[in-house]
Amino acid sequence: MGAEHTRPTPPAPPGVRRVLLVTVVPLVVATVVAAVLLWPRNAPEVDGGGDPARYHGTVTRVVSEACPSPAETPEDTPGGQPTRCGTVTVRVENGPAAGQQVEAPIPEGPGAPAVEAGDEVVVVELTDPADPSSSSWNVAEHQRGEPLGWLALIFAAAIVAFGRWRGLAALAGLAASFGILLTFVLPGIGAGHPPLLVAVVGAALIMFVVLYLTHGVTAQTSVAVLGTLGSLVLTGVLGALATAAAHLTGFGSEDALTLSMFQSDVDLRGLLLAGIIIGSLGVLDDVTVTQAATVTELAHANPGLSRLQLYRAATRVGRAHIASTVNTIVLAYAGASLPLLLLLTADSRPVSQILTSEFLAQEIVRSAVATLGLIAAVPLTTGLAAIVTTAGRSVTALAGDEPAPVSPTARPGFDRTDVLEALSAARPGPPPNPPPAASGGRPDPDGRTDSAW
Template sequence: MGADHSRAAPPTPPGVRRILIVTVVPLFLATLVAALVLWPRDAPRPEAGDDLPRYHGTVTRVVTEPCPPNPAVPEGTPTTAGGPCGTVTVRVQDGPDAGQHVDTPIPAGPGAPSVSVDDDVILVSLIDPEDPAISTYNIAEHQRGTPLIWLGVLFAAAIVAFGRLRGLAALAGLAASFAILLTFVLPGISAGQPPLVVAIVGAALIMFVVLYLTHGVSAQTSVAVLGTLGALVLTGLLGLAATNATHLTGFGSEDATTLSMFRGDVDLHGLLLAGIIIGSLGVLDDVTVTQAAAVTELAHANPNMSRRELYRSATRVGRAHIASVVNTIVLAYAGASLPLLLLLTADSRALGQIVTSEFLAQEIVRSVVATLGLIAAVPLTTALATVVTTAGRRRAGANAAPGAPDDVAVALPRPATDRAETLQALSTPRTRHTPPATRSEWPEPDRSTDTPW
C-alpha cells in the first residue's frame, strides 16, 4: 500500500506547545502591563487657534489677464508680478454664502494649486480687521476627500479579492495598527513619555495583534512573533548605540525643528529612535513570517532533512529575501528624501562635510540600523522555526537506525512481502507506462502548512 501524502502537517508536540505558551503568553502580558502603565491619561490637547473658516466650492469660471507692473522694484528684478493673474469664479457649497458665486484671485506663489473649471476646491474666508462686515474668499487647496475614499475602496477590494478571509484579517490588522499608533504611541510621546520605550511597547503590541490576527494562532506564528520581538529589541539597542556614537540630536529635519518650537518637552533624540523602530516593524514581520513559513514548507516537502540541512536550506531563502529587502529599504528612504537629495546637489560644501552633517547622517543611521535588524531576524527566526518544526520527530529506540543522528527522521522499515507475491509480481507482464498525474490529481493543492496548536 502506498504512503498517504494528503495528510496535513502534524500537530506541534505537547512539550513544544507548552514551551511556546510559557514563552509567548508572559511576553504578551508584560506588553499589556507596560502599555497600561504608559497609557497617556493627561495627553495635551491642541489649543484652539485662530483657524480661518473653510468652505467647499466648485470652480465655474477662470479668467486670466496680464499681471500689473510692480510699482517700484530694485534694478535687475522683473517688472511684473510672478503670476498667474486673473479671477476665479467659485460656487460656494456650504457656509453663510452657500449657493452663491464668489470671485477669488487666481492662486499664485510657491505651492499654489492650479485650478480649472469644475475643480472642487476649499475656500478660506478672510475678514477685514478694520471692517469685520467685509469678507473675501481665497482658494486654499483642492478637495481630496472623494479621490482618497475611492482609492481606499480600491485598496481594500484588491486585498479582499486576492487574500479572501486572510485579506480581511490583514485589513483588520492594518486598522488595529493605526488605532494603536493614534491612541497610544503618538499621545504617549506627546504626553512626555520616553519615546524609545513607548515605541518598543507600541511596536510589540502591534506585532502581537497583527500577526495573530492575520496568520492565526499557531506555532508558526508564535515563532514569527518571537523572532520579530528579538529583532525589534536588537534594532532598538543598535539604534541607541549608533545615535550616541554619531552624536545625533534629532534636529536633522525641518519637521523636528518645527516640532521643537511647538512642543519643547518632546525628546527629539528618543523620537528619532522611535521612528527607526516603528519603521522597521513593517519589514521585520514580513521577513520573520516568510522564514517561519519557509521552514515549515521545506520540512513538509522532505521530512528526512536533518535540522542542520533544514536550517541551511531556509537560510538560503532568507539570504535572497534580505538581498531584495535591503534594496527596498534604501529606495524607500531615497524616495521619501528626494527633496533632501536634490538639496545636496545645490550644496557647495565638500562631500565629506555633507555626508557627516546631521540631516544626512540621520538618514544613513536610520537605513543601516534597520538593515542590521533585518539581517539578525533571519538566523534567529530560522533557528527557532527549525527547532519547533523538527521537535518530536525522533522515533523510539526500537525503530531508530543504529548510529542515526538524533535530529534525522528515520524512515520506517517496509513491511515484509510474501515470497509468493514477489514471484507473482516479477512474472506479471509489464503494462503500458501511464502518464504522470496532472496537477489536479495532487491531493489538497491549496493545503495550508500552518502548524496547529
C-alpha cells in the same frame, strides 16, 4: 488566484505548545500592562482657534487678467512677480456662507493649485484682525476625498479578491496598526512620554495583533512573533548606540524643527529612535513570517530533514530575501528623501562634510540600523522555527542533527530529469531523449536552467 500562501500548518506537539504558551503569554501581558500605564490620559489639546475655517466649494468661473508690470509690483512681494492674475468665483457648499458665490484671487506661488471651472476646491475665509467685519477668501487646495476614496476601495477589493479570508484579515490588521498609531503612539509621544519606550510598546502591540490576526494562532506564528520581538529589541539597542556615537540630536529635518517650536517638551532624539523602531517593524514581520513558513514547508516536503538541514536550507532562502529587502529599505528611504537628495547635488560643500552633516547622518543611521536588525531576524527566527518544527520527533532521527547515512543502493533524490521523465511517461508516444548526462548519471550542468537543491 486567491490561493493561500501556505497550507494549514500541522499542529505542534503538546509540549511545544506549552513552551510557546509560557513564553508568549507573559510577553503579551507585559505589553498590555505597559500600554495601560503609558496610555495618554492627559494629552495636550490641539488649539485650532488660530487657524482659518476651511469650507468646500466648486469653482464656477475663472477670469484671468493681465498682471501688473514689474514697476508696479512691490519688491518685497512674496513669490516675486506673479505669472497669472485674476479672480476665481467659487460656490461655497457648507458653513455659514453655504450657497453663496464668493470671489478669490487666482492662486499663485510655489505649490499653488491650478484651478479651472468645475473643480472642487477647499476655500478659507480670512478675517482682518483690525476690522472683524472685513474678510477675504482664498483657494487653499483641491478636494481629494473622492479620488482617495476610490483608490482605497480598489486597494481593499484587490487584497480581498486575491487573499480571500487571509486578505480580509490583512485589512483588519492594517486598520488595527493605524488605530494603535493614532490612539496610542502619537498621542503618547505628544503627552511627553519617552518616545522610544512608547514606540517599543506600540510596535509590540501592533505585532501581536497583526500577526495573530492575519496568520492565525499557531506555533508558526508564535515563532515569527518571538523572532520579530527579539529583532526589534536588538534594533532599538543598536539605534541607541548609533545615535549616541554619531551625536545625533534629532534636529536633522525641517519637520523636527517645526515640531520643536510647537511642542518643546518632545525628545527629538528619542523620536528619531521611535521612527526607526516603527519603520523596521513593517519589514521585520515580513521576513520572520517568511522564514517560519519556509521551515514549516521544508519539513512538510521532506520529513527526513534534520534540524541542522532545515536551518541551513531556510537560511539560504533568507539570504536571498535579505539581499532584495536591503535594497528595498535603502530605496524606500531615498524615495522619501528625494528633495533632500536633490538639494545635496546643489551643495557646494565637500562630499565628506555633506555625508557627516546632521540631516544626512541620521538617514544613514536609520538605514544601517534597520538593515542590521533585519539581518539578525533571519538566523534568530530560522533557528527557533527549526527547533519548534523538529520537536517531538524521535531522538534517533535527530541524534547529532545529521542525516542518516545512505546506502550505495539507495534511490537518489529527485532531480529535473526524473520529473521530466515521469511527466512524459503518462502521454502516448516515445519518451523524450534525456539531456546528456555528466559523470555520476546526473544531467549536464550546462543544460540546466536552475541549480540543484
